[in-house]
Amino acid sequence: MIISKNCKLEKLKQRQYEHTNIGKAYRFLFSIANIIESMPYRCPQVLEFGVADGISTSVFADVLEKKNGKLISVDPVNCSDVISGEFTKRSWKFLRTYDYDTKTIFNSVERKSFDLIYVDSFSDYKTSYNHMTNVFVTWMPYLVRNGFMVIHGVDSHPYLSGGRKEDKKKEMMYDNVRRAIFDFYYKNENIYDLEMCLGSVGMAFLRKL
Numbered sequence: 001m002i003i004s005k006n007c008k009l010e011k012l013k014q015r016q017y018e019h020t021n022i023g024k025a026y027r028f029l030f031s032i033a034n035i036i037e038s039m040p041y042r043c044p045q046v047l048e049f050g051v052a053d054g055i056s057t058s059v060f061a062d063v064l065e066k067k068n069g070k071l072i073s074v075d076p077v078n079c080s081d082v083i084s085g086e087f088t089k090r091s092w093k094f095l096r097t098y099d100y101d102t103k104t105i106f107n108s109v110e111r112k113s114f115d116l117i118y119v120d121s122f123s124d125y126k127t128s129y130n131h132m133t134n135v136f137v138t139w140m141p142y143l144v145r146n147g148f149m150v151i152h153g154v155d156s157h158p159y160l161s162g163g164r165k166e167d168k169k170k171e172m173m174y175d176n177v178r179r180a181i182f183d184f185y186y187k188n189e190n191i192y193d194l195e196m197c198l199g200s201v202g203m204a205f206l207r208k209l
């Protein structure tokens with residue numbers, strides 16, 4: 001059983017049915033859990049960039065425990081206590097580093113391929129386009145066929161002027177992330193499928209064919 005420091009998984013599971021923005025955000029997370037759950041093999045390996053309070057970490061750990069999988073979570077801030085329990089001892093690695101630190105990440109895994117990569121590590125509108133592009137260049141070669149890269153934060157609508165969370169810098173940050181995804185996708189249309197969910201701050205699902 002996963003013990004989460006900052007959330008109650010059962011509550012999140014219930015709240016995903018709320019007709020609210022937070023309900024939508026949780027639905028997006030649980031749709032990733034469903035993807036992991038439906039992988040037609042056991043022991044999937046998931047790489048996560050951006051841990052903070054460990055909400056996504058908790059959701060992924062919960063499903064990976066059932067699938068006998070592994071989770072590697074990366075954040076430059078110490079988030080090593082956001083989850084605990086049996087799974088964390090055997091199958092979770094928290095790495096206090098950055099998503100571009102391939103050396104540390106590869107030194108910590110048994111196999112250099114990932115079934116799902118989750119990206120929630122953007123922090124600045126000035127760097128978010130290059131940040132996203134670098135994640136693609138660095139990590140897409142290590143995504144398995146039929147694997148997913150899921151990107152959190154692709155819908156700038158809530159941040160528009162007059163919107164419910166008006167914030168020019170965040171609007172630009174999410175616009176830049178979305179632009180980087182489109183640029184990558186249209187250069188590689190034959191290799192990936194792209195689906196985007198809007199609302200809350202949106203989520204993009206890239207599947208490697």
Ligand SMILES: C[S@@+](CC[C@H](N)C(=O)[O-])C[C@H]1O[C@@H](n2cnc3c(N)ncnc32)[C@H](O)[C@@H]1O
Binds near residue numbers: 050057100120122
């Ligand atoms: C929005 S929060 C992540 C939220 C988390 N996924 C959750 O569900 O609770 C973004 C996190 O990304 C981290 N971060 C910033 N730059 C990063 C980078 N280059 N690589 C990995 N993590 C980074 C920040 O320290 C921050 O904790």
